[in-house]
Amino acid sequence: MKVLFTTSEAVPFCKTGGLADVAGSLPQALAKAGNEVEVILPLYQRVSAKWKDQLEFICHIEVPLGWRRVYCGLFRLEREGVLWYFVDNEYYFKRDALYGHYDDGERFGFFSRAVISLLPALQFMPEVIHCNDWQTALVPIYLKDECVRWPEIRGIKTVFTIHNIEYQGRYGKETLEDLFGLAPGWFADGTIAMDGDVNLLKGALMTCDAITAVSPTYAQELRYAFFAHGMESVMQRNAGKVHGVLNGIDMDRYDPSKGEGLVARYSVKDMRGKEKNKAALQKQMSLTVAPEIPIIGIVSRLVSHKGLDLICKVFDQIMDLNCQFVVLGSGDWNYEQFFEQKRHQYAGRMGLYRGYNEGLANAIYSGADLLLMPSKSEPCGLAQMIAMRYGTVPIVRETGGLKDTVHPYEAWCGAGNGFTFADYNSSDMLYVIRQAVALYYDKPAEFANLRKAGMSEDFSWKRSAEAYNDIYKKIRG
Numbered sequence: 001m002k003v004l005f006t007t008s009e010a011v012p013f014c015k016t017g018g019l020a021d022v023a024g025s026l027p028q029a030l031a032k033a034g035n036e037v038e039v040i041l042p043l044y045q046r047v048s049a050k051w052k053d054q055l056e057f058i059c060h061i062e063v064p065l066g067w068r069r070v071y072c073g074l075f076r077l078e079r080e081g082v083l084w085y086f087v088d089n090e091y092y093f094k095r096d097a098l099y100g101h102y103d104d105g106e107r108f109g110f111f112s113r114a115v116i117s118l119l120p121a122l123q124f125m126p127e128v129i130h131c132n133d134w135q136t137a138l139v140p141i142y143l144k145d146e147c148v149r150w151p152e153i154r155g156i157k158t159v160f161t162i163h164n165i166e167y168q169g170r171y172g173k174e175t176l177e178d179l180f181g182l183a184p185g186w187f188a189d190g191t192i193a194m195d196g197d198v199n200l201l202k203g204a205l206m207t208c209d210a211i212t213a214v215s216p217t218y219a220q221e222l223r224y225a226f227f228a229h230g231m232e233s234v235m236q237r238n239a240g241k242v243h244g245v246l247n248g249i250d251m252d253r254y255d256p257s258k259g260e261g262l263v264a265r266y267s268v269k270d271m272r273g274k275e276k277n278k279a280a281l282q283k284q285m286s287l288t289v290a291p292e293i294p295i296i297g298i299v300s301r302l303v304s305h306k307g308l309d310l311i312c313k314v315f316d317q318i319m320d321l322n323c324q325f326v327v328l329g330s331g332d333w334n335y336e337q338f339f340e341q342k343r344h345q346y347a348g349r350m351g352l353y354r355g356y357n358e359g360l361a362n363a364i365y366s367g368a369d370l371l372l373m374p375s376k377s378e379p380c381g382l383a384q385m386i387a388m389r390y391g392t393v394p395i396v397r398e399t400g401g402l403k404d405t406v407h408p409y410e411a412w413c414g415a416g417n418g419f420t421f422a423d424y425n426s427s428d429m430l431y432v433i434r435q436a437v438a439l440y441y442d443k444p445a446e447f448a449n450l451r452k453a454g455m456s457e458d459f460s461w462k463r464s465a466e467a468y469n470d471i472y473k474k475i476r477g
Contacts, residue, residue, distance in 0.1 A: 169200030219244030281367030285351025388454030
């Protein structure tokens, strides 16, 4: 199968969130499964600065965008069996940040139109274009718009993956023609219209051939208002083409037996190195070095839907359990200040790093005993999978990919790979944290079995690639 993967970010070139991890790993897995795979993304300033010496110039064209015709360059490089294409326009992409600009709609409208306009310049004409989130939502729409005049692209099918439905690309009605260059009919027939505005995500969901969500549970949750952020009726209307495909992680990159970025190596068969990583984490976060005390870790954006309000309500009760606590993340001011205050209150037992540091994140995954993720919603989540890979036992709320990957500990038979709670309630969360800490202290052999169960899970992209292959074949007939 010839697959063109379109994304607004990808590891190792640029990253703001989990989409980059997916786009950096899934194409390689698809290629290993026997597909011809190309990836196309914007040539951001940070990409050009680091990779320009390896980029090969292919061509330049003018891209029609509303009443404008805009310069568009195309560069490429080959890496791990995948061709990576980069769309160049310095006006749109030579900026410090990937997102958050006043003209993001125009920037990614240009990128989506460029994807279609550049198809003849690629190594092959794709059979499937795989799009991701609102930044590429116009690709299926432009494809439908162009195919009536361009017979060669009529057979191309599209898959659209929802990584987080909260971000929809919503703009005023007046942008339809002037900004995006679409005829009024696209709005009048309801394809791209939502509550009186242009909604790019809705347009993609209505026009693509298959919709995927990043976990089976999230695919089911999106039918309900609590999770769908106003899009539940659209998801229900398109239920027949919705699939849930669980994301994976790079099993080689997150391999404690290789010890990359770790103080010491360890494995399921020999866990002694984890103790050294725990001691190093305690020193790094200014905690008392005490191997017998369990460390609870958080690696997260500090925002409300990550369940931090639950933690704030019972934080003192958690600390009464004779544990240590480390937090890595940034976000809302009130949560940052809360953890800053608790760091002073529990000096030697509480550690905080405000911001993101990949090295420290891996230190927490490898050195902590428990990882806490009480999310209000979590489309997939990668932290719980990475933590289990490093033998850190997750405590999660049963939502989205957390429910699909973390199976609750059953004391009577020792089954499971973590601890879970269902209701969004601080008391329920505290109850399972007490269970986890009690198991750590009172039944170390059973806690060790939980560690090993998580480390033995298969979270590789091979499984995900096989699922996507089935979807590609289905829509191709």
